[in-house]
Amino acid sequence: MARAIDKVKNCETMTEVRAGVNALDDILVPLLVERGGYMTQAAKVKNDENLVYDQDRIDAIIERVRPQAEREGGNADLIERLYRAMITCYIDYEHEELARMRAAGLKPRTASGSNAS
Numbered sequence: 001m002a003r004a005i006d007k008v009k010n011c012e013t014m015t016e017v018r019a020g021v022n023a024l025d026d027i028l029v030p031l032l033v034e035r036g037g038y039m040t041q042a043a044k045v046k047n048d049e050n051l052v053y054d055q056d057r058i059d060a061i062i063e064r065v066r067p068q069a070e071r072e073g074g075n076a077d078l079i080e081r082l083y084r085a086m087i088t089c090y091i092d093y094e095h096e097e098l099a100r101m102r103a104a105g106l107k108p109r110t111a112s113g114s115n116a117s
């Protein structure tokens, strides 16, 4: 199976480079929107500001994506930096989504862990 790095076309002009980048952004943006949708789901399920940030999960994601990047012929350090920056943005978004849902009437979790009715 072709690695991602092997799909990069040789370019002679910046027009060609930017056409390649635009084509990938057309794929990336919908995926980032979809990933953001799961932050909304996470905010709803966690329903606790103190649970939004999860260091163990961040570590697990980085452990997954670094070897994936290497298998695709990429730079694992670059992908880790991108993921850490992206997750930081999604954490902010998850907090925003939880605040939005609270303003719309979502009640905080009770001490027993279930949602207050």
Ligand SMILES: O=C(O)C(=O)C[C@]1(C(=O)O)C=C[C@@H](O)C=C1
Pocket: 039, 042, 052, 053, 054, 055, 057, 058, 061, 086, 087, 090, 091, 094
């Ligand atoms: O898996 C979670 O617990 C999430 O809320 C998602 C996510 C992410 O994948 O961006 C965001 C915040 C957490 O710190 C860890 C990971």
